[in-house]
Amino acid sequence: MSAQAIDSPSNSALAGRLGLERTLTLVARLREAGILLVLLAVVVIVTIQAPLFFSVSNFEQILLNVSLIAIVAVGQTTVVLTRNVDLSVGSVVGLVAFASGDLLKEHTLGVAGAIAVGCALGLGLGALNGLIVAVARVPAIVATLGTLYVYRGLDFLIAGGKQVSAIDLPHDYLGIASSSVLGIPTLIVAAALIAVVAAYLLRNSGVGRQLYAIGSNPAAAEVVGIPTQRLIFGAFVVCGLCAGVAGVLWGSRFGSVNALAASGLELQVIAAVVVGGVNIFGGSGTVVGAVLGAILLATIENALRILHLSEFWLLAIDGAIILLAVGTDAAIRGYFQRILVRTGRR
Amino acid sequence: MVGRRLETLFPKEHATIGEVALEVRGLARKGVFSDVSFQVRHGEIVGLAGLVGAGRTEVARVLFGIDRADAGEVLVAGKRADINSPKDAMRLGIVYVPEDRHEQGLVLDFSIAANVSLPIVQKLSRLLVVDRAQERRLAADYSKQLQVRSTGVDQTASGLSGGNQQKVVIAKWLATRPTVLLLDEPTQGVDIGAKAEVHRIISQLAAQGMAIVLISSELLEVLGMADRIVVLHEGRVAAEFGRDNASQERIMAAATGHAEA
Amino acid sequence: MSTLALALSRRWESLLVILLVAFIVLGSSLSPFFLSGSNFSDLTSNLMEKAIMALPLALIIIAGEIDLSVESMLGLASALLGFTYALGWPLWLDIPLVLVAGATGGLLNGLLVTRAGLPSLVVTLGTLALYRGLASVVLGPRSVSGWPQWFTDFGFGDVPGTLIPWPLLVFAVLALAFLFVLNRTWIGRQIYAIGKNKEAARYSGIDVAKMKTFLFILSGVLSALAGVILTARFSSARADNGQGFVLDVVTSVLLGGVNIFGGEGTIVGVVLAIFVIGVLRNGLTLADVSPDTQSVAVGALLILSVAGPTLVRRISAARPRRQLTKPVSNS
Numbered sequence: 046m047s048a049q050a051i052d053s054p055s056n057s058a059l060a061g062r063l064g065l066e067r068t069l070t071l072v073a074r075l076r077e078a079g080i081l082l083v084l085l086a087v088v089v090i091v092t093i094q095a096p097l098f099f100s101v102s103n104f105e106q107i108l109l110n111v112s113l114i115a116i117v118a119v120g121q122t123t124v125v126l127t128r129n130v131d132l133s134v135g136s137v138v139g140l141v142a143f144a145s146g147d148l149l150k151e152h153t154l155g156v157a158g159a160i161a162v163g164c165a166l167g168l169g170l171g172a173l174n175g176l177i178v179a180v181a182r183v184p185a186i187v188a189t190l191g192t193l194y195v196y197r198g199l200d201f202l203i204a205g206g207k208q209v210s211a212i213d214l215p216h217d218y219l220g221i222a223s224s225s226v227l228g229i230p231t232l233i234v235a236a237a238l239i240a241v242v243a244a245y246l247l248r249n250s251g252v253g254r255q256l257y258a259i260g261s262n263p264a265a266a267e268v269v270g271i272p273t274q275r276l277i278f279g280a281f282v283v284c285g286l287c288a289g290v291a292g293v294l295w296g297s298r299f300g301s302v303n304a305l306a307a308s309g310l311e312l313q314v315i316a317a318v319v320v321g322g323v324n325i326f327g328g329s330g331t332v333v334g335a336v337l338g339a340i341l342l343a344t345i346e347n348a349l350r351i352l353h354l355s356e357f358w359l360l361a362i363d364g365a366i367i368l369l370a371v372g373t374d375a376a377i378r379g380y381f382q383r384i385l386v387r388t389g390r391r
Numbered sequence: 392m393v394g395r396r397l398e399t400l401f402p403k404e405h406a407t408i409g410e411v412a413l414e415v416r417g418l419a420r421k422g423v424f425s426d427v428s429f430q431v432r433h434g435e436i437v438g439l440a441g442l443v444g445a446g447r448t449e450v451a452r453v454l455f456g457i458d459r460a461d462a463g464e465v466l467v468a469g470k471r472a473d474i475n476s477p478k479d480a481m482r483l484g485i486v487y488v489p490e491d492r493h494e495q496g497l498v499l500d501f502s503i504a505a506n507v508s509l510p511i512v513q514k515l516s517r518l519l520v521v522d523r524a525q526e527r528r529l530a531a532d533y534s535k536q537l538q539v540r541s542t543g544v545d546q547t548a549s550g551l552s553g554g555n556q557q558k559v560v561i562a563k564w565l566a567t568r569p570t571v572l573l574l575d576e577p578t579q580g581v582d583i584g585a586k587a588e589v590h591r592i593i594s595q596l597a598a599q600g601m602a603i604v605l606i607s608s609e610l611l612e613v614l615g616m617a618d619r620i621v622v623l624h625e626g627r628v629a630a631e632f633g634r635d636n637a638s639q640e641r642i643m644a645a646a647t648g649h650a651e652a
Numbered sequence: 653m654s655t656l657a658l659a660l661s662r663r664w665e666s667l668l669v670i671l672l673v674a675f676i677v678l679g680s681s682l683s684p685f686f687l688s689g690s691n692f693s694d695l696t697s698n699l700m701e702k703a704i705m706a707l708p709l710a711l712i713i714i715a716g717e718i719d720l721s722v723e724s725m726l727g728l729a730s731a732l733l734g735f736t737y738a739l740g741w742p743l744w745l746d747i748p749l750v751l752v753a754g755a756t757g758g759l760l761n762g763l764l765v766t767r768a769g770l771p772s773l774v775v776t777l778g779t780l781a782l783y784r785g786l787a788s789v790v791l792g793p794r795s796v797s798g799w800p801q802w803f804t805d806f807g808f809g810d811v812p813g814t815l816i817p818w819p820l821l822v823f824a825v826l827a828l829a830f831l832f833v834l835n836r837t838w839i840g841r842q843i844y845a846i847g848k849n850k851e852a853a854r855y856s857g858i859d860v861a862k863m864k865t866f867l868f869i870l871s872g873v874l875s876a877l878a879g880v881i882l883t884a885r886f887s888s889a890r891a892d893n894g895q896g897f898v899l900d901v902v903t904s905v906l907l908g909g910v911n912i913f914g915g916e917g918t919i920v921g922v923v924l925a926i927f928v929i930g931v932l933r934n935g936l937t938l939a940d941v942s943p944d945t946q947s948v949a950v951g952a953l954l955i956l957s958v959a960g961p962t963l964v965r966r967i968s969a970a971r972p973r974r975q976l977t978k979p980v981s982n983s
Contacts, residue, residue, distance in 0.1 A: 177959060181962060181963055182959075182962050183955060183959045183962065184958070187906065187912055187954065187955070187958050188955060190951075190954065191903075191955040192951065192955070194896075194947040195947070195955075197947065198945050198946070198947040198949075199945075199948055201942060201944035201945045304944070312777070315777065316781075325773075325774045355789065357785070357789045358785065360785030360788065361781070361784075361786050361788075361789055363785065364780070364782025364783070364784075367774065367777065367778035367781065368764065368782065372764070372768050375768060375769060375770055376768075379769075457855070476857075477854065477855060477857040478857050478859060480857075481857045487855070489855055494849070494851050495852055495855045497849075498845050498848050498849045498852050499848075500848045509841070509845060509853075509856040509858070510856045510857045510858075512838040513838045513842075516838040519836075519837040519838065519839065520836050521836065521841060563856070
């Protein structure tokens, strides 16, 4: 007959866990502060080398470049929080950009219609991802690796080698990206709005908290009665919608779109999200962090250009940053876990 | 059942106690256990008692090289040992039969033969190729010795009963010819008939000169099998008893932190 | 392997054979050139680099990890080969150097996964970007040509007197070696153990970290070899060589019956899947479908090869319940 201890491992683990979560929120805040510090450092260093860097117009350029990636990053954050990933975002953006541009070029639809179709397309593609992951239970890497190529392939199919050029598009459409609201470019306002809404919902709504719970411990979330599969499906739909919005805006911003548009965007977005402190294991991270991460990466990109360093370094830097960021996160997490174990018990 | 002094279901065999095979001095792992010291001699069964979470499995994991100690030393046959991995432990003759046989003890998808040979599969190979015939012979021999009930050494481990699975785990470690056997709750989840058989096996191994550490939460099992009992309480050694002066009350007292002077 | 796993593998491999035959029939109906010898040569030569990379990836996935960086390692190898050759260094020096670079890249993957404990998905996603980025830093947008005759003959030509392309011979030898290692050696046994139950493998004295690192290094070397072969075949070293290969390579492995969660899979299945994809692409090419659009089919195959068994399992798990509602006879 075995005896059960009052201070059983499950109880002390729970206490340790609560401590861990509170600590991680602190870490998230620290992380956001950290990114801002690095951002500041980069700005200072680069300005010393090239004073041109420090100007309103240059910063506006940076933020314009960031806005599209930031929108996609918001959607990606939602997915990554649930311990999944969406590798197909680049293909979705490209496909939506081309499709909406083509619809406008062929005068099939007006601007409002094209935007609606673009967003609906993004939503639909996201839903397909969600079906494959949540219903068919295909691991997200495999599912979205597959759809990355399926969606891009479809893009090539409908594009058939042609492209949409700026001249083909109505001024109203192109105007979206070049217009401003109260002096601030529309794109930046749109990105900021989406980020703020998403950040608020994730932090304060029940659904948001459930998403964090799913990422933290999927099994426990199921046991507690959270509809995990439905929420994961929803996360992919949101991600697709964000990519769809970004796709519509992409077409407006760049005018010329061919089947290769937004290739490789997924790596930039994941790098931003990961740098921003969103844990690839799910369960922690913030939209604010992801957006800050995107801003940091765009700043580095801009700095490279201004300093006349080869742009070929960009992809390598994105890759190195993903490795560094995830590595540092794992180290920090491990460090805090060890401290908690040692202080939790004699 | 608690409160009465019962013999084990199978009488303990007499074993000649020999030299110290394993000595643990001041072993510590921050936040888990500290200042743990005990000795195990050849032919001796040392019971490691205590409540769940007292640190017994953690000590075993350090001895087997899964975890690292922060302080203290381990001596094997009198010589200081540096155990950084299960491979190191195996080389020194220390093996560990884990508490969770499904997650840690067996590859349920593998056959009995493949499970038994797993720790020594490299040794059973010539020019990289696994000697399947020798592997099956080995498994068959141990199966017979431990009376594993199966449809043959090719049967998948998942198809065996808990007791037989446990025997396969023990067999796999016996095949490495160990000197020190660390057993962690070896009869947990095992039916009463197989329990007696496992006890018989443990007794026999001790009689053959093996040094055995028996971690168990079942007081009767510990009282019946062990020559000496070390009781841990919240990571520290609370008491040590010989077979003759141990009792359920005294073990429980020590395990809950109320050790007598 | 347990007898049940063996039976399931055989069934999967039979399905693949049926699929292969079906695609061959489809292909020959789409085009009269399909069944010609020169088409077979074309088909296989387009396939061999991906095929060579699929072999170590199969072992990696069986061991419970993944390596997405293979195509970028191929590109980096091609870029390094071109770079060193353009510097005037002889090929007998360049090629081993490139293979060493491949090993180093694999080692980085391995260390990040085993020492830093990072998930291989993220690590190899990062190195997918990093290695491709380094390739474009090394070679930029240019391409290097002007290779010696023997080199281009190796990449493009057949073994003298036969219709067998040299790369096919290389692949065949490698495939046999991998088949041997996985099925008959202690290395294969440890890989399956790690894949089926990492904890039990560790508790059985297996050095899981060492084995996984070895597999990543192997993947790096063979990806670099594939890069050398591709450069020879195209007679051109470019930083973007192999872009998009990761789809076919991963699909070959998963379609080949290797379980994405690890612990199961055979080399025979993977080889069959490689040719299924090859025949599919070849047929579509003859039907004037562009390679990028072909990826729709391959991507769909990837998803189906993982979704299919899961759905089948869930349907068959749902069925027996109907039988249980039958009244049980009293004894």
